[in-house]
Amino acid sequence: xxxxxxxxxxxxxxxxxxxxxxxxxxxxxxxxxxxxxxxxxxxxxxxxxxxxxxxxxxxxxxxxxxxxxxxxxxxxxxxxxxxxxxxxxxxxxxxxxxxxxxxxxxxxxxxxxxxxxxxxxxxxxxxxxxxxxxxxxxxxxxxxxxxxxxxxxxxxxxxxxxxxxxxxxxxxxxxxxxxxxxxxxxxxxxxxxxxxxxxxxxxxxxxxxxxxxxxxxxxxxxxxxxxxxxxxxxxxxxxxxxxxxxxxxxxxxxxxxxxxxxxxxxxxxxxxxxxxxxxxxxxxxxxxxx
DNA sequence: ACTAACCTGGTC
DNA sequence: GACCAGGTTAGT
Numbered sequence: 001x002x003x004x005x006x007x008x009x010x011x012x013x014x015x016x017x018x019x020x021x022x023x024x025x026x027x028x029x030x031x032x033x034x035x036x037x038x039x040x041x042x043x044x045x046x047x048x049x050x051x052x053x054x055x056x057x058x059x060x061x062x063x064x065x066x067x068x069x070x071x072x073x074x075x076x077x078x079x080x081x082x083x084x085x086x087x088x089x090x091x092x093x094x095x096x097x098x099x100x101x102x103x104x105x106x107x108x109x110x111x112x113x114x115x116x117x118x119x120x121x122x123x124x125x126x127x128x129x130x131x132x133x134x135x136x137x138x139x140x141x142x143x144x145x146x147x148x149x150x151x152x153x154x155x156x157x158x159x160x161x162x163x164x165x166x167x168x169x170x171x172x173x174x175x176x177x178x179x180x181x182x183x184x185x186x187x188x189x190x191x192x193x194x195x196x197x198x199x200x201x202x203x204x205x206x207x208x209x210x211x212x213x214x215x216x217x218x219x220x221x222x223x224x225x226x227x228x229x230x231x232x233x234x235x236x237x238x239x240x241x242x243x244x245x246x247x248x249x250x251x252x253x254x255x256x257x258x259x260x261x262x263x264x265x266x267x268x269x270x271x272x273x274x275x276x277x278x279x280x281x282x283x284x285x286x287x288x289x290x
Numbered sequence: 291a292c293t294a295a296c297c298t299g300g301t302c
Numbered sequence: 303g304a305c306c307a308g309g310t311t312a313g314t
Contacts, residue, residue, distance in 0.1 A: 032309095108307090123298095141299055142298050279308085
């Protein structure tokens with residue numbers, strides 16, 4: 001087959017390989033896939049699965065038994081992956097039968113490409129075997145990633161806002177959305193109905209780019225602040241999409257505020273602060289984010 | 291609109 | 303050995 005294939009020696013696991021290429025193995029091992037990381041993972045997986053016939057699906061962890069019971073798995077055998085689409089943090093495998101398999105990495109999910117002679121990774125939860133002997137494994141330390149099978153296009157995904165890195169996400173849209181939110185703007189940014197693809201890490205990063213205090217009430221932002229926030233989100237997306245190796249896997253740690261409590265701000269030198277909002281850590285610079 | 295639950299590796 | 307990380311959903 002002349003279809004492009006991943007070199008199995010180079011590509012093992014998306015996050016881990018990026019860290020290796022970056023020469024930073026052994027860092028904090030942050031993964032937390034958000035829009036840029038899921039986009040990169042989908043790009044790699046796409047090259048392996050598109051056009052291939054599913055030979056078998058294995059479930060190695062009970063957390064996936066609910067959504068992928070044996071009866072459903074059997075029906076996938078022989079189906080063909082026509083395309084792999086990313087929407088927000090979701091990956092959608094469109095199948096020739098008209099069905100769709102939807103994967104969400106949650107916090108620690110990742111693809112691992114397993115060669116014919118490679119041992120199955122210990123954290124593999126769902127294994128997709130293809131007709132050309134390629135094997136794609138969903139590895140996930142915390143086993144919270146989800147895989148679901150849908151009979152048709154209807155009800156595939158929950159209600160999602162515009163993609164964070166597209167023109168559809170703009171100040172007019174965001175302003176309309178935030179107007180009915182009274183909580184902190186950081187929490188509003190995490191709502192996938194407001195903007196798709198932002199998670200805890202890039203929410204803090206985007207607010208740093210926008211020079212906005214994450215504790216501001218969402219519905220109090222002015223027009224100029226809204227524009228700054230939109231461009232802050234897009235700057236964070238653009239940087240991470242252009243350099244996935246700096247933000248993914250053990251190579252992570254190139255953030256401006258995330259996980260940098262007490263360190264000095266790269267823009268103004270003031271110490272980075274941390275506060276818990278909605279049960280999750282928010283980081284920001286008390287000096288230049290006002 | 292807020293909170294618990296889902297999970298388990300890594301750190302305290 | 304307790305506890306924390308966190309996206310999403312289900313439950314209050």
